[in-house]
Amino acid sequence: MTLDFDVVSRSLPYLWKGFVYTVELTAIAAVGGLFFGTLLALGRLSPMKWLSTLAAGYVNLMRSIPLVLVLFWFFFLMPQVLQVMTGADRPPQIGAERTAIITFIMFEAAYFCEIMRAGIQSIPRGQVHSAYALGLTYGQSMRLVILPQAFRNMIPVLLTQTIILFQDTSLVYVISATDFTGAASKIAQRDGRLVEMYLFVAIVYFVLCYTLSIGVKRLQKKIAVIR
Amino acid sequence: MFNLDWSIFFQDSPGGDRYADLLLSGIWWTLGVSFAAWIIAMVVGSLVGTIRTTQNPWLVRIGNAWVELFRNVPLLVQMFLWYFVIPEFLPPLKRWVVAADPAHAQFLSAVLCLGLFTSARIAEQVRAGIQSLSRGQRNAGMAVGLTQPQVYRYVLLPMAFRIIIPPLTSETMNLIKNSSIALTIGLAELTFRSREMGEYTFHFFEAFSAATVIYIAIAMAANRVMAVIERRVAVPGYIAGK
Amino acid sequence: MPMISLDQVSKWYGTFQVLTDCTTSVDKGEVIVVCGPSGSGKSTLIKTVNALEPFQKGDIVVDGIKVNDPKTNLPKLRSRVGMVFQHFELFPHLTIVQNLTLAQVKVLGRRNEEARERGLKLLERVGLTAHKDKYPGQLSGGQQQRVAIARALSMDPICMLFDEPTSALDPEMINEVLDVMVELAKEGMTMMVVTHEMGFARKVAHRVIFMDQGKIVEDAQKDDFFGKPRSERAQHFLAKILHH
Numbered sequence: 001m002t003l004d005f006d007v008v009s010r011s012l013p014y015l016w017k018g019f020v021y022t023v024e025l026t027a028i029a030a031v032g033g034l035f036f037g038t039l040l041a042l043g044r045l046s047p048m049k050w051l052s053t054l055a056a057g058y059v060n061l062m063r064s065i066p067l068v069l070v071l072f073w074f075f076f077l078m079p080q081v082l083q084v085m086t087g088a089d090r091p092p093q094i095g096a097e098r099t100a101i102i103t104f105i106m107f108e109a110a111y112f113c114e115i116m117r118a119g120i121q122s123i124p125r126g127q128v129h130s131a132y133a134l135g136l137t138y139g140q141s142m143r144l145v146i147l148p149q150a151f152r153n154m155i156p157v158l159l160t161q162t163i164i165l166f167q168d169t170s171l172v173y174v175i176s177a178t179d180f181t182g183a184a185s186k187i188a189q190r191d192g193r194l195v196e197m198y199l200f201v202a203i204v205y206f207v208l209c210y211t212l213s214i215g216v217k218r219l220q221k222k223i224a225v226i227r
Numbered sequence: 228m229f230n231l232d233w234s235i236f237f238q239d240s241p242g243g244d245r246y247a248d249l250l251l252s253g254i255w256w257t258l259g260v261s262f263a264a265w266i267i268a269m270v271v272g273s274l275v276g277t278i279r280t281t282q283n284p285w286l287v288r289i290g291n292a293w294v295e296l297f298r299n300v301p302l303l304v305q306m307f308l309w310y311f312v313i314p315e316f317l318p319p320l321k322r323w324v325v326a327a328d329p330a331h332a333q334f335l336s337a338v339l340c341l342g343l344f345t346s347a348r349i350a351e352q353v354r355a356g357i358q359s360l361s362r363g364q365r366n367a368g369m370a371v372g373l374t375q376p377q378v379y380r381y382v383l384l385p386m387a388f389r390i391i392i393p394p395l396t397s398e399t400m401n402l403i404k405n406s407s408i409a410l411t412i413g414l415a416e417l418t419f420r421s422r423e424m425g426e427y428t429f430h431f432f433e434a435f436s437a438a439t440v441i442y443i444a445i446a447m448a449a450n451r452v453m454a455v456i457e458r459r460v461a462v463p464g465y466i467a468g469k
Numbered sequence: 470m471p472m473i474s475l476d477q478v479s480k481w482y483g484t485f486q487v488l489t490d491c492t493t494s495v496d497k498g499e500v501i502v503v504c505g506p507s508g509s510g511k512s513t514l515i516k517t518v519n520a521l522e523p524f525q526k527g528d529i530v531v532d533g534i535k536v537n538d539p540k541t542n543l544p545k546l547r548s549r550v551g552m553v554f555q556h557f558e559l560f561p562h563l564t565i566v567q568n569l570t571l572a573q574v575k576v577l578g579r580r581n582e583e584a585r586e587r588g589l590k591l592l593e594r595v596g597l598t599a600h601k602d603k604y605p606g607q608l609s610g611g612q613q614q615r616v617a618i619a620r621a622l623s624m625d626p627i628c629m630l631f632d633e634p635t636s637a638l639d640p641e642m643i644n645e646v647l648d649v650m651v652e653l654a655k656e657g658m659t660m661m662v663v664t665h666e667m668g669f670a671r672k673v674a675h676r677v678i679f680m681d682q683g684k685i686v687e688d689a690q691k692d693d694f695f696g697k698p699r700s701e702r703a704q705h706f707l708a709k710i711l712h713h
Binding site: 144 | 556
C-alpha cells in the first residue's frame with residue numbers, strides 16, 4: 001500500500017475553508033452557549049419554581065440525548081417550525097451550516113449552564129449577603145459581585161468544555177455541513193485517499209487540542225486566586 | 228399544525244418490516260455496541276488508570292499518553308480511522324472485513340472505537356479516585372507487608388471504585404449517547420433507524436420523538452442500575468470520598 | 470421613636486422554630502450587645518433587621534420603615550443600614566478602593582470621584598490608606614475586617630449591625646477591630662452587635678441582650694446585666710465566658 005500525502009497539500013485551500021468554518025462554529029457556539037447557559041443557570045437557581053423546573057427540564061433533556069439526534073431534530077424540523085412561525089407557503093431552506101450554529105448554541109447552553117451553576121454555587125453565601133446588605137439589587141449583585149467571581153473560578157472548566165465543543169463540531173458531518181472533517185472526507189472520497197486524509201485530520205486535531213489543553217493547565221496554575 | 232400520525236409506527240417500510248420493528252432492531256444494536264464497548268472500556272480504563280498512580284515514571288507516561296491520544300481527536304474521526312484506515316494497515320483484518328457481513332465489520336469497528344475512547348475517560352476517573360484516597364491507606368497496606376499489586380487489589384481499588392460510581396455512571400450514559408456516532412459508518416443503530424424512518428415517511432417528528440423517549444428511558448434505566456450497585460456496595464458509615 | 474424596633478418576631482426553618490417572640494428596641498445612639506450560646510439564634514436575629522433573613526411572624530421597624538412590608542424598597546433600606554459580617558465578605562475580585570466605592574456609585578448614585586474621596590477618608594480613619602490598591606486576599610483578617618467596617622460606613626448609614634465581627638480573627642487582631650468599633654460607639658453611632666467580647670460590652674454597651682434557644686431571655690442595662698443577671702441561664706453563660 002503506498003501512501004500519497006500529496007493529496008493533502010493539493011487540497012489545502014478547500015481544507016482551510018472547512019477549518020475556518022469549524023473555528024467559527026466553535027467560537028459562536030461557545031459565546032452564545034455561555035450567554036444562554038448563564039441565563040439558564042440563573043433560572044435553575046431561581047426561587048420561582050416554574051422557572052427552575054423549566055430550566056432544569058431543558059438542561060436535562062439536552063444532556064440525555066445524543067448530539068447527533070439533536071442535530072437531526074433541528075435540521076429536519078426547523079424548516080417546518082419556521083414555516084409555521086412566519087406563515088410562509090413552503091418551509092424556508094436555511095442550510096446545514098446555519099442550522100448547525102443554532103443547534104450548537106442551544107446544545108452547549110445546557111452544558112455551560114451546569115458549569116456556571118456549579119461556579120455560582122461555589123461562591124460563599126456571605127458574598128450575596130454583603131452585596132444585599134450594601135443595598136445592591138439582585139441584578140446588581142449578580143452582575144457586579146457573583147458572576148464575575150463565578151466566571152473567573154470556572155475559566156479552566158469553561159475552556160476545557162470549549163475544547164470538547166471544538167471536537168464535537170465534527171458531527172455536523174451527519175447533516176452534510178462542510179467543516180474541517182467534512183471537507184477532508186469529501187476529498188478522501190473523491191480521490192480515493194481515505195487513509196491519508198483521515199490520518200491528516202486526526203493529526204491536526206491531536207496537535208491543536210493537546211496544545212490547547214496544556215495551555216489551559218498552565219492558565220489554571222496562574223490564576224489560582226488567593227481568597 | 229404538522230399532521231402528526233402516530234400510527235405509522237405500525238405501517239410497513241419499503242423493505243417489508245414495520246417501522247416499530249426497525250426501531251427495535253436499532254435499539255438492540257445500540258445496546259449491543261454500548262455493552263460490548265463498556266466492558267472493554269472498564270477493563271482497559273481501570274488498568275490504565277491504575278498504572279498512572281504507580282511510582283514507575285514509564286508506566287505513568289504510557290498511561291498519560293494513552294489518555295491524551297484518545298482525548299484529543301474527535302470521536303467521529305476515530306470512528307473513521309477504525310473503519311477505513313486501520314484495516315489498511317492490517318491485511319488479515321482487511322481480508323476479514325471484505326468477506327464478512329458489513330454489519331459485523333461496522334459493529335467491530337464501533338465497539339473497538341467506543342471502547343478505547345471511553346477507556347481513556349474511565350482511566351481519568353480511576354486515577355482521580357485512587358488519588359483521592361489518603362496516603363495513609365497505601366502506607367497502612369505496605370506496613371502490614373502487602374506487595375504493591377496486593378495493596379492495589381485489596382486496599383486501594385475497592386474503595387476507589389466505590390468513590391467513582393457517580394462519575395462512572397455519567398461516563399456510561401455518555402457511552403450510550405456516543406454509540407449514535409456509529410451511524411456514520413453505516414451501523415443501523417437507533418438514531419440511524421429513526422432518521423431512516425423519517426426519510427421514508429416524512430414523519431420526522433414522530434420518528435425522532437420515539438428515539439428521544441427511548442434514549443431517555445435507556446439513560447434512566449442505566450442510572451437506576453448504577454444506583455442499585457452503589458447501594459449494594461456501599462461501606463456502612465463511610466460517606467464516599469470524605 | 471426608637472431607631473430599630475422588633476415586636477414578637479418569630480421565624481421557622483420548616484418545622485424548626487429558630488426565633489420565638491423576640492421583642493426589643495434600639496434608640497438612636499444606643500449600643501446594644503447581643504450574646505448567647507451557639508445556636509441561640511442571635512446571628513439569625515440580627516439578619517432579620519435588614520431583611521437578609523425573612524421571618525414569618527412579628528414586625529420590625531427601622532427608622533419608621535416596616536421591614537416586613539412587601540411594599541418596602543429593601544435595597545434602599547439596606548443602603549441605610551450598615552452591616553459587618555463574621556467572615557468580612559469583602560469582594561475578592563475588587564481592590565480595596567473598589568470595594569469601598571462600588572455600592573456608593575451603584576446604589577447611592579454618587580460620582581466616582583466623590584465616592585473615592587469618601588472611601589479613602591474612611592480608609593484613613595481605620596488606618597489602612599497604604600493598602601488602597603491591594604486586593605482583599607493580600608490583607609490579614611484584622612485588616613480586612615477594618616476595611617469591611619469602612620465599606621459599611623461609606624454608605625453613611627443611620628445604624629450599624631455587627632454579626633460576630635471578631636469571631637473569625639486570630640487573637641492578636643481582635644483588638645484592632647474592637648478599637649475601631651469603640652471609636653464608632655463613642656461618636657454616637659447606633660449599633661447592634663452580636664459578639665462574645667464582653668470587654669467590649671462593658672466598655673461601650675448601653676444594654677445587653679442575652680438569647681437562648683431562639684428567645685430573648687434577658688434585656689438589661691449593662692451594669693444590671695454584669696452585676697447580677699436575673700436568669701440562671703445568663704448567669705451560667707457569663708460564668709463560663711468571663712474566665713478569660
